[in-house]
Amino acid sequence: MTPNIAFIGVGNMARSIFSGMLASGYPAENMIGTSRTPEKRDYYQQQYGIAMLADNDSAVTQADVVVLCVKPAQMQEVIEAFSASVREDQLFISVAAGVELDAMAHWLGKPVALVRSMPNTPSQLGVGMTGLIANQYTSDEQKTWVSELFSSIGHSVWVDNEEHMHTVTSLSGSAPAYFFRFLESMIKHAQQQGMDEKTSRELASRTMLGAARMVIELDEPIAQLRKNITSPKGTTEQALLSLEASDIDKMVADAMTACINRSKEMAQSFSAKKP
Numbered sequence: 001m002t003p004n005i006a007f008i009g010v011g012n013m014a015r016s017i018f019s020g021m022l023a024s025g026y027p028a029e030n031m032i033g034t035s036r037t038p039e040k041r042d043y044y045q046q047q048y049g050i051a052m053l054a055d056n057d058s059a060v061t062q063a064d065v066v067v068l069c070v071k072p073a074q075m076q077e078v079i080e081a082f083s084a085s086v087r088e089d090q091l092f093i094s095v096a097a098g099v100e101l102d103a104m105a106h107w108l109g110k111p112v113a114l115v116r117s118m119p120n121t122p123s124q125l126g127v128g129m130t131g132l133i134a135n136q137y138t139s140d141e142q143k144t145w146v147s148e149l150f151s152s153i154g155h156s157v158w159v160d161n162e163e164h165m166h167t168v169t170s171l172s173g174s175a176p177a178y179f180f181r182f183l184e185s186m187i188k189h190a191q192q193q194g195m196d197e198k199t200s201r202e203l204a205s206r207t208m209l210g211a212a213r214m215v216i217e218l219d220e221p222i223a224q225l226r227k228n229i230t231s232p233k234g235t236t237e238q239a240l241l242s243l244e245a246s247d248i249d250k251m252v253a254d255a256m257t258a259c260i261n262r263s264k265e266m267a268q269s270f271s272a273k274k275p
Ligand SMILES: NC(=O)C1=CN([C@@H]2O[C@H](COP(=O)(O)OP(=O)(O)OC[C@H]3O[C@@H](n4cnc5c(N)ncnc54)[C@H](O)[C@@H]3O)[C@@H](O)[C@H]2O)C=CC1
Pocket: 008, 009, 010, 011, 012, 013, 014, 034, 035, 036, 037, 056, 069, 070, 071, 072, 074, 078, 095, 096, 097, 118, 119, 120, 121, 173, 174
């Protein structure tokens, strides 16, 4: 039987997950979403055909699996408000950055299966990348089901140490934004050279896609793929020398460290809210 899934707090991430699931054939009649905003409820219900409710408690009651998609700062209040309706046969999956299993288990108040995930927005196209970790009440069967769920919207990896979720956030959860930012700079510069936005966007973004596919599909070191493009005394060499002069390793390490530090800071502040 297909499990009923409730998405608590439908926004960017919930939409990315359920639209990917719908595209891979998960039935809309087995999905419920919640939102406090009437316009959003109407929009998602009409656009995606899933039932949209205002009441989290009612959505949780109807669900076999509950996907918690509110912002990290809202998680405690939202979970505690429906915790009386939690059943021990349910599976909870959180997508929130920086909210640890321990804190969520405490707010849920019962020994329930709980998975912390860190997905990303490419999930909406079925090419997401998700990091996962489960608590001690999650069975192997439930873990397999969760792997299958995230496989339907891309790829997933389990980590065995929750500390690694900070690194996952910096490598895949937040990272589409770094790549978008890099593309924005490239497209802006091409436009400064007089090329129109549409043409520059197509050239740069299809190149990013092609480069990523080469890394994934060809069994070659990334440095070798780079060297294959870099003719001695050629054009690429000059671009790469310029990136090295700007200390690209440091720039990237600083950005990832800032992401990791914020994730750790959030984990600390949410766990501190436990009595
Ligand atoms: N956007 C992204 O790329 C990623 C986001 N995440 C995580 O996903 C979660 C959601 O992020 P976004 O979707 O970007 O935020 P969002 O703001 O687009 O979505 C959150 C939604 O929750 C709704 N909401 C707030 N309080 C509610 C309540 N009491 N009852 C029902 N709905 C309520 C809001 O109206 C909003 O539509 C966060 O915890 C974030 O850390 C994780 C990975 C990637």
